[in-house]
Amino acid sequence: MNDQSTTTGLGTGFDIPDPADLPTLKGKVSETEWGLRVQLAATYRLCALHGWTDLVFTHISARLPDEDGEERFLINPYGIMFDEMTASCLVKIDLHGNICQETPYFINPAGFTIHSAIHSAREDAGCVIHVHTPYGVAVSVQNEGLRRYTQFSMIVNNDLAYHDYEGIALELDERERIVNDLGDKSLLMLRNHGTLTLGPNCAIAFLRMYFLENACKTQIFAQSAGTDALHEEPQSMADTVQRQSAAAFQPGTGDNLVWPGLMRKLNRSNPGYDS
Numbered sequence: 001m002n003d004q005s006t007t008t009g010l011g012t013g014f015d016i017p018d019p020a021d022l023p024t025l026k027g028k029v030s031e032t033e034w035g036l037r038v039q040l041a042a043t044y045r046l047c048a049l050h051g052w053t054d055l056v057f058t059h060i061s062a063r064l065p066d067e068d069g070e071e072r073f074l075i076n077p078y079g080i081m082f083d084e085m086t087a088s089c090l091v092k093i094d095l096h097g098n099i100c101q102e103t104p105y106f107i108n109p110a111g112f113t114i115h116s117a118i119h120s121a122r123e124d125a126g127c128v129i130h131v132h133t134p135y136g137v138a139v140s141v142q143n144e145g146l147r148r149y150t151q152f153s154m155i156v157n158n159d160l161a162y163h164d165y166e167g168i169a170l171e172l173d174e175r176e177r178i179v180n181d182l183g184d185k186s187l188l189m190l191r192n193h194g195t196l197t198l199g200p201n202c203a204i205a206f207l208r209m210y211f212l213e214n215a216c217k218t219q220i221f222a223q224s225a226g227t228d229a230l231h232e233e234p235q236s237m238a239d240t241v242q243r244q245s246a247a248a249f250q251p252g253t254g255d256n257l258v259w260p261g262l263m264r265k266l267n268r269s270n271p272g273y274d275s
Contacts (some may be wrong), residue, residue, distance in 0.1 A: 007089040008181050010152040010269060014106075015093045015104070016077070016078075016080070016104075016105065017104050017105075018086055019077075019084055019085065019086045019088070019089035020084070020086070020272075020275075021067075021090070022086070022088050022089055022104075023243070024087075024088050024275055025037070025087065026087070026088070032064075032065055033064055033065075034087065036062050036064060036074060037074060037087035037088070037090050038087045038273065039062065039089055039201070039202045039203075039275045040060060040061075040062040040085075040127070040202060041086050041087045041089075041273040041274065042202070042263060042266055042273045043062075043127065043129070043202040043205075043206055044060055044076065044082040044083075044085035044166070044273070045082065045083055045085060045266055045270050045273050046080035046206060046262055046266055047082055047129070047131065047206075047209075048081070048083035048270075049083075049265070049269060050210075050213070051133070052131045052133050052173065052209070052213060053082045053083075053131070054131070054133075055083070056076075056078060056079050056080065056081060056108075057108070057114060058111075058131045058132050058194070059075055059076055059108055059110075059111035059114070059128055059130055060076065060127065060129045060130070060202075061073045061074060061075040061115040061127065061128045062074045062076070062126065062127045062202060063064055063119050063121065063125065063127075064092065066090070069072075070094055070095075070120065071094065071095050071120070072092055072093065072094050072095075072100055073092070073093065073095075073111070073115065073116075073119050073157075074090045074091065074092055074093075074189055075090065075091055075093060075108075075111055075115060076090065076091070076108075076111070077089055077090070077091050077103070077105030077106070077107060078105065078106055078107050078108045078111075078131050079105070080105070080136075083270060085273060086272065086273055086274075086275045087273065087274055087275065088275060089103075089105065091103055091106075091107050093107065093112065093116075095116050095119065095120050097112050097116070099115035099246055105162065105227055109170055110168055110169040110170055111130075111225070113169040113170065113171070113174060114130055114169050114175075114178065114196070115126075115128050115130070115176060116175065116181065117174075117175035117176075117178045117179050118178070118182065118196075118198060119180040120175075120179075120184075121182075122175055122179075124186075124198070124199075124200055125198040125199075125207040126198075126199060126200045126201045126202075126205075127198065127199055127200075127201055127202040127204075127206075128196065128197075128198045128205065129189075129196065129197050129198070129205045129206065129208075129209050130194060130195070130208065131191070131194055131195055131196075131198040131206075131213075132194040133194070133195070133213055133216070135213065135216040135217040135219075135220050136189075136194055136195035136212070136216045137192070137193065138216065138220050138272065139189070139215075139216040139219055139220065140189050140190060140191050140192055140193060140194065140195070140231065141191070141192050144218065145160075145162060145189055146160060146189065146212075146215055146216065147219060147230075147232050148233045148235070148237065148238050149217060149218065149222050149230055149231070149232055149233075150214075150218045150219070150222070150274060151214035151221065151241060152211050152214040152217075152218055152236040153215035153238075154213075154233060154237060154241035154242065155211045155241055155242065155245045156208065156211045156212050156215060157215075157238045157242070157246075158238055158239065158242045159185050159186045159187050159208075160185060160187040160189060160212070160240070161181055161182050161183055161185040161186070161187070161188050161189070162181065162189045162191060163177065163178055163181040163182070163188055163189070163190050163191060164181075164191050165191045165193055169230050178179065181254070186198050186199065186208060186210035186249070187208055187212055195209070195212055195213070195216070197209040197212060199249070200251050201251065201255055202251040202259075203254065203255030203258065203262075204249050204250075204251065204255055206256055206259075206262070207248065207249065207254045207255075207258055207259075208236060210247065222249070233261065243255055245274075
């Protein structure tokens with residue numbers, strides 16, 4: 001076991017192997033872990049396919065089943081691009097930041113801060129997606145945040161919380177404030193920073209990010225006409241739309257409706273994530 005902590009500095013002269021050169025972990029980890037690795041690697045590549053990347057500076061995680069009473073989750077190795085992520089290169093860590101496998105990689109300390117906070121506090125956080133898209137960041141700087149301008153927005157608006165900017169998320173004491181601000185919501189706008197979604201699995205976390213990203217994108221497009229020209233729906237309409245769309249985010253519904261098609265598209269355009 002590698003006892004490297006996520007707080008280790010980058011230093012100089014470090015080597016980041018090409019994930020295509022790694023031996024596969026298939027058959028060396030449990031079937032459950034391998035399945036989660038494949039789903040998470042696919043999620044990274046789907047985010048890349050949709051343009052939700054910031055080089056190597058954002059992160060997606062998936063909770064693993066407890067091992068010996070210890071909670072662990074998978075996250076990306078620092079320095080690997082989203083579109084080249086593989087199941088075998090993902091890094092298994094515990095909630096203390098210890099790497100729990102043999103790996104040539106290290107992880108982003110800010111990723112540990114944010115994802116460990118949510119996995120430790122929310123049992124329903126099977127997957128957590130955090131991105132820095134231009135549209136999401138553009139809405140995150142607006143005082144009134146996401147507005148009820150579009151159906152995209154009203155699908156997610158009532159399930160969205162906000163967390164004030166505290167700098168790059170390197171201070172572990174920020175975790176408590178992230179958790180408190182998130183509360184029981186499934187989407188988080190990190191002010192002046194980016195967006196985050198969670199779900200019981202990768203499929204639903206991805207679907208939430210799809211609607212949040214499109215809500216932000218269409219808001220920025222609409223505001224280009226000037227805010228005086230815009231019609232915002234009342235809160236009562238957001239309540240109605242949330243109720244109408246709630247089933248899409250339940251396991252067995254949204255994941256079965258959308259995820260298989262996404263996987264077919266990924267297999268055509270960028271196979272190899274399951275290596």
